[in-house]
């Protein structure tokens with residue numbers, strides 16, 4: 174059992190922060206002074222190390238590169254106006270990380286290493302948490318296989334790491350979305366519910382084709398009849414029809430169980446909406462659009478929080494929305510941010526205070 178005192182800590186001699194202005198920095202471009210690195214070998218997790226952020230030295234035969242046992246998480250930490258720092262629902266990400274690990278035949282990470290490692294690392298780099306409005310510290314835990322042999326089998330060695338990236342507002346312009354019918358993101362029995370690197374690699378070609386045709390993202394449909402909506406790019410998707418909100422259910426294993434998704438469901442119910450997690454066909458969406466009851470459509474995820482969808486195209490049928498008239502999506506976004514930045518009461522215990 175690894176205890177707090179067992180962390181091996183090496184500090185930078187000079188912080189890079191003096192050279193960087195934390196205002197309006199682009200997403201995922203700058204990393205803080207330190208990183209967490211923990212090796213899994215001989216069937217156990219070794220002593221966690223926190224050390225200066227630096228490149229890794231690896232063999233060209235590194236298993237993760239060849240066979241793709243590689244998973245990750247995305248979490249955010251926020252500073253409130255009193256300078257106190259909290260992480261948004263990190264235990265949910267911890268649980269999901271181990272669900273991904275299991276599916277990818279990787280060792281589970283003990284809660285202590287994940288949570289204490291993250292806390293200690295952020296404490297060391299606390300000056301990197303931006304305090305400006307809409308800024309945050311993006312936390313990226315990840316794990317990959319490390320055997321240096323190219324025989325096809327689950328690795329015996331793994332590395333778990335956490336890196337931190339300060340981030341400014343995610344300027345997510347309202348999106349134009351192409352309903353994808355050729356390529357699929359996930360199939361029942363596959364790895365759609367895992368936050369696996371390969372899911373992202375597999376999605377890039379379809380996204381690039383949609384971009385070539387003038388769209389920002391694809392709306393994935395199911396693998397069988399291509400009617401049932403799944404996710405919007407790497408975000409969960411919500412449709413407000415009348416006073417009902419519908420988002421695809423998690424039962425088929427093709428949908429990533431987003432922490433933002435879960436939080437938004439809670440806030441929509443709080444507002445009195447009937448939230449239905451169920452299969453939703455694109456034809457039902459089109460029917461609602463024709464009847465004038467399709468009100469708002471949006472995606473959810475940690476990086477962008479809530480992204481407005483202003484246009485949805487299915488074959489030759491185009492649905493355009495007058496997003497300036499929307500009230501629910503902006504209200505939910507404001508409410509969620511108020512909780513995150515400590516402006517509103519944290520009535521669901523979502524904020525995990527660290528500093």
Ligand SMILES: *Cc1c(COP(=O)(O)O)cnc(C)c1O
Pocket residue numbers: 247368404406407408409429430431432433434473474475476
């Ligand atoms: C990470 C991710 C999401 C969003 O999950 P959050 O926990 O809300 O950040 C949605 N869909 C996919 C495919 C993802 O990888």
